Amino acid sequence: MTGQRRRARAVALQAMYEIDTTRHEAEEVLGRLLAEENLSGDNTAFVRQMVKQVVEHQAEIDGNIQRFAPTWPVEQLSAIDRNILRLAISEILFDNRVIIKVAINEAVELAKKFGSENSSKFVNGVLGSISALAER
Numbered sequence: 001m002t003g004q005r006r007r008a009r010a011v012a013l014q015a016m017y018e019i020d021t022t023r024h025e026a027e028e029v030l031g032r033l034l035a036e037e038n039l040s041g042d043n044t045a046f047v048r049q050m051v052k053q054v055v056e057h058q059a060e061i062d063g064n065i066q067r068f069a070p071t072w073p074v075e076q077l078s079a080i081d082r083n084i085l086r087l088a089i090s091e092i093l094f095d096n097r098v099i100i101k102v103a104i105n106e107a108v109e110l111a112k113k114f115g116s117e118n119s120s121k122f123v124n125g126v127l128g129s130i131s132a133l134a135e136r
Contacts, residue, residue, distance in 0.1 A: 008043040009087065009106055012050040013114065016083040019055070026055055053090045054083075061089045068129040069122075080115045081122060088127050100131045 015029045030051060034044055054061065062074045065085050074082060088107035091098050104127045111119035 004040065004043055005046070006106060006109065007037075008039055008046050009050070009110060010113075011037055011039065012047045012087055013080075013083055013110055015047065015051050016054060016086060017079055019051070020083055021079050026051055049095075050087055050090060053094050054086045057090060057094055058086065061086050061093075064089055064093070064130055064133075065126065069126050078116065078119070081111065081119050084110050084115065084119070084123055085126055088123070089130055092127065092130055104128065104131060 011033055015026070015033050018024055018029050018033075019026055030048060034047060037044075039047065065072075065074050065077070065082070069077075077085075084107050087110075088103050091103040092100050104124065107127055108120045108124050111123040115123070
């Protein structure tokens with residue numbers, strides 16, 4: 001399940017990256033990406049829910065990024081780092097189906113795979129601060 005769920009998170013990241021950088025509609029992007037993937041029904045629903053949640057709460061999520069990474073304006077972060085953070089923060093703050101440490105670990109793994117050399121440390125630091133907020 002972990003491998004499949006991690007793959008689902010990667011698809012959600014791909015969708016968020018495209019939505020963020022091209023301003024394509026979420027449903028259009030999801031429809032195309034999910035048609036290309038062979039995800040289970042549960043993981044397809046997970047991808048849709050993650051993307052929907054980020055889109056609905058993006059202003060609040062971005063506010064948290066700005067709060068916990070004040071020297072890095074959200075719009076100046078790399079698109080990969082920004083969207084990894086958005087997805088993980090969404091899981092931490094708005095979705096109680098995933099243990100916070102798992103959400104952070106999955107985000108760090110995405111950052112290692114898709115981000116720059118320093119992405120995983122940056123993502124881990126921001127999410128560590130946000131998780132303290134979530135655990136209160």
